[in-house]
Amino acid sequence: MIAYLAQRLLVAAATLLAASLVVFAMLEVIxxxxxxxxxxxxxxxxALEALRNEMGLNDPLPVRYLDWVAGMAALDFGRxxxxxxxxxxxxxxxxxxxxxxxxxxxxxxxxxxxxxxxFAAQRRGRAGDALSMGAAQLGVAIPNFWFALLLIYLFAVWxxxxxxxxxxxxxxxxxxxxxxxxxPAVALALPxxxxxxxxxxxxxxxxLGEDYVRTARAKGLPFGTVLWRHxxxxxxxPVLTIVGLQFSFLLAGTxxxxxVFYLPGxxxxxxxxxxxxxxxxxxxxxxxxxxxxxxxxxxxxxxxxVVDPRLRAR
Amino acid sequence: xxLLAIENLSLSIDETPILKAVDLSIEPGExxxxxxxxxxGKSMTALAVMRLLPDAAKARGSIRFDGTDLLKADEAxxxxxxxxxxxxxxxxxxxxxxxxxxxxxxxxxxxxxxxxASRAEAEQRAARxxxxxxxxxxxxxxxxxxxxxxxxxRQRVVIAIACALKPKLLIADEPTTALDVVLQAQxxxxxxxxxxxxxxxxxxxxxxxxxxxxxxxxxxxxxxGEILETGETAKTLSAQVHPYTRQLALAxxxxxxxxxxxxxxxxxxxxxxxxxxxEGWRGAGKTTPESGFESWRTAARTxxxxxxxxxxxxxxxxxxxxxxxxxxxxxxxxxxxxFSKQKPFCAxxxxxxxxxxxxxxxxxxxxxxxxxxxxxLVLALERPSGGTIRLEGEEIxxxxxxxxxxxxxxxxxVFQDPxxxxxxRHRVERLVAEPxxxxxxxxxxxxxxxxxxxALHQxxxxxxxxxxxxxxxxxxxRQRxxxARAIITRPKLVVADEAVSALDVSIRAQILDxxxxxxxxxxxxxxxxxxxxxxxxxITDEVLVMHEGRIVERGQTAAVLDHPRSExxxxxxxxxxDLRRAIATKMREQG
Numbered sequence: 047m048i049a050y051l052a053q054r055l056l057v058a059a060a061t062l063l064a065a066s067l068v069v070f071a072m073l074e075v076i077x078x079x080x081x082x083x084x085x086x087x088x089x090x091x092x093a094l095e096a097l098r099n100e101m102g103l104n105d106p107l108p109v110r111y112l113d114w115v116a117g118m119a120a121l122d123f124g125r126x127x128x129x130x131x132x133x134x135x136x137x138x139x140x141x142x143x144x145x146x147x148x149x150x151x152x153x154x155x156x157x158x159x160x161x162x163x164x165f166a167a168q169r170r171g172r173a174g175d176a177l178s179m180g181a182a183q184l185g186v187a188i189p190n191f192w193f194a195l196l197l198i199y200l201f202a203v204w205x206x207x208x209x210x211x212x213x214x215x216x217x218x219x220x221x222x223x224x225x226x227x228x229x230p231a232v233a234l235a236l237p238x239x240x241x242x243x244x245x246x247x248x249x250x251x252x253x254l255g256e257d258y259v260r261t262a263r264a265k266g267l268p269f270g271t272v273l274w275r276h277x278x279x280x281x282x283x284p285v286l287t288i289v290g291l292q293f294s295f296l297l298a299g300t301x302x303x304x305x306v307f308y309l310p311g312x313x314x315x316x317x318x319x320x321x322x323x324x325x326x327x328x329x330x331x332x333x334x335x336x337x338x339x340x341x342x343x344x345x346x347x348x349x350x351x352v353v354d355p356r357l358r359a360r
Numbered sequence: 361x362x363l364l365a366i367e368n369l370s371l372s373i374d375e376t377p378i379l380k381a382v383d384l385s386i387e388p389g390e391x392x393x394x395x396x397x398x399x400x401g402k403s404m405t406a407l408a409v410m411r412l413l414p415d416a417a418k419a420r421g422s423i424r425f426d427g428t429d430l431l432k433a434d435e436a437x438x439x440x441x442x443x444x445x446x447x448x449x450x451x452x453x454x455x456x457x458x459x460x461x462x463x464x465x466x467x468x469x470x471x472x473x474x475x476x477a478s479r480a481e482a483e484q485r486a487a488r489x490x491x492x493x494x495x496x497x498x499x500x501x502x503x504x505x506x507x508x509x510x511x512x513x514r515q516r517v518v519i520a521i522a523c524a525l526k527p528k529l530l531i532a533d534e535p536t537t538a539l540d541v542v543l544q545a546q547x548x549x550x551x552x553x554x555x556x557x558x559x560x561x562x563x564x565x566x567x568x569x570x571x572x573x574x575x576x577x578x579x580x581x582x583x584x585g586e587i588l589e590t591g592e593t594a595k596t597l598s599a600q601v602h603p604y605t606r607q608l609a610l611a612x613x614x615x616x617x618x619x620x621x622x623x624x625x626x627x628x629x630x631x632x633x634x635x636x637x638x639e640g641w642r643g644a645g646k647t648t649p650e651s652g653f654e655s656w657r658t659a660a661r662t663x664x665x666x667x668x669x670x671x672x673x674x675x676x677x678x679x680x681x682x683x684x685x686x687x688x689x690x691x692x693x694x695x696x697x698x699f700s701k702q703k704p705f706c707a708x709x710x711x712x713x714x715x716x717x718x719x720x721x722x723x724x725x726x727x728x729x730x731x732x733x734x735x736x737l738v739l740a741l742e743r744p745s746g747g748t749i750r751l752e753g754e755e756i757x758x759x760x761x762x763x764x765x766x767x768x769x770x771x772x773x774v775f776q777d778p779x780x781x782x783x784x785r786h787r788v789e790r791l792v793a794e795p796x797x798x799x800x801x802x803x804x805x806x807x808x809x810x811x812x813x814x815a816l817h818q819x820x821x822x823x824x825x826x827x828x829x830x831x832x833x834x835x836x837x838r839q840r841x842x843x844a845r846a847i848i849t850r851p852k853l854v855v856a857d858e859a860v861s862a863l864d865v866s867i868r869a870q871i872l873d874x875x876x877x878x879x880x881x882x883x884x885x886x887x888x889x890x891x892x893x894x895x896x897x898x899i900t901d902e903v904l905v906m907h908e909g910r911i912v913e914r915g916q917t918a919a920v921l922d923h924p925r926s927e928x929x930x931x932x933x934x935x936x937x938d939l940r941r942a943i944a945t946k947m948r949e950q951g
Binding site for chain 2: 256257258260261262263264265266267268275276279280353354355356
């Protein structure tokens, strides 16, 4: 178990290192002088030179790379070129929206998908299976912004249960903030749940064909009980893999939904930074996302070992 | 009234008849052996009793168990019976247990479900049951997972699950087929004890006539979904009234023609004299039930085939085909923590032996003794940790792939599983031609085709078969194809890794004949890896007995198997089921 964890940690560290090198190199290749960008086209060469020295832009490459990495380790991602505020402040401001949104949608996705997948697997080839998998097919096919618009029309415009968009901030109280995140979370969760339900179903159908399922049936357990007690846990590995991937996507790939609901999330921050060539913000967010993906994958690896005792022996 | 009475049971899946009017009955405390070849419907009969048939299966007739008709019972009633009054043990212990649950949970689950026992109480009963099947909780705590146990231990857990609630009927479907002979003997003994203890009825299903004979009071012979013959074991097998019963019995004891002389007289009699004996044997018209047919074939062969195939003794004057010296293979130990590992595991430990050209040698031993590792080393699929392997005097250890080409050409392999060893998407021509890539210069298309046709001819297949896919052939035909693939490069040595153990007895007899014939016509030597002593006896001149990585005994096959000296060999011989011996014992028991 220790060796397994150590090995996974090593892989995680190597991934982070490689990603930081790639991100750093890419920004070196992209043309444009950050100092000029900050001071404007009319800046004097002296002022430019002074700022460049101050920002460390004249140091040799390895020194700058190390400075950058050391800064990030201390959560110092530099200052935004356009807003002149620390990048970390911009990120924190957005992550308090994006992280809860991602967690809620993921939870919804899992809560919908696993029972739906199990339901379909249990009725394989019958009407219930066809019906739930047909719904899942629709869920995958229909774009989530369309769901979002329908949800807004139904719950915000017609029933007036929740606001149609915007985010009041956590300072306005937990309930109003959660209410603002509810519809976007549902809109994000539905397609994810549809994918996850299909994965759950096929993984379950595969495990239901295993010999130990027959052994459990020979013990006298009804089919449904066998499915939940014996097959499901064995089918979890592919499900967990997909859940891990979905979380990373939900954290940063939500720009369309953020725009539909006018939410100040990470997706919109990156989008704005790219259009404004605020590369240092892009760099910071990308590195943060890489770190999250690596951390989530590490958690998924640990969860494999929790689910399957054979991995613990390694 | 019988405990179980199956009457006129017919079963079909998608209009294909699987069982035809099956009648069987079992009394309390009785062992009924159900024997037949694969696809004969044995397992389907068992699953019909459990009502665990595939959804598409339709059953007619009646299965009365303890007064209730199981075919009419609803699912809830079946759930009450399964695991409580009827227990079942399956063939494959490696996959029959849930890998993510502890053995304690799995044994206790049925007890909690049926007896409504509390967790603690159920675990206590599970511990007692595991203790009963030979897994005492001091050594095998309930918190063990299946992967921490060996195959034999897992099968004990499966038996504990099936017998936890003292069922009235136990169905064991090939319970020992996946185990080596020593484990098989232990598991069979355990089943016998459990039956005696609680007057349980046992339906023992097996393809192995010797196992069934040894175990059962009555026997039923099945073929093509029909029960051909049923009756008291001793009577049925000694009389062999039904031709199919007789055929099964013959096939289980089959020795390829010509080999019976060579194995008993080898080294003592020059070839000519042996031929004379064969003649004399035929002339004397000696026809014991199993030898009449044999002697006819022997005579036919000796008359037509080249006669100089008799293995020679010693062979110091020629270079040995293969010589292995002080061979060793260690596998690194599992890592316990970041800085320490378990001791490396020594799979092959200081092994030395030689194989003479054209001879066939058995490598026998229990599962896990290192025989497959040794085979992989000989095939240069793995690098040894120490020692040398010489092929015709030339060292092959530590050579590059390019330098190994001639050796690869000279040593080929036939695998155990005729289903798994072919790519299902390739045609036979391509599959059999695969090793031709080892020839230099590589043959062109026409030449390849010719070689494939010749190889197919040699294994008794038709040239037309070239254009077919593997799924179009039966298990036995596929094994012929793997042999064709092995001999196409004209190898000097073929390693056969349990090459006949997945086959039914009658098919096995044919494949053994083929091996024997190719040995005679092509002069190819064999290294037969097997746990089945009947096979070793039938086809090999010499035997190497392996135990815990070492070769503990070697000698002429007949001599070693009749008078084993080492403890490991004695254990193997004692545990090996033997039809003749089993029938004799039954005759004494049942009068």
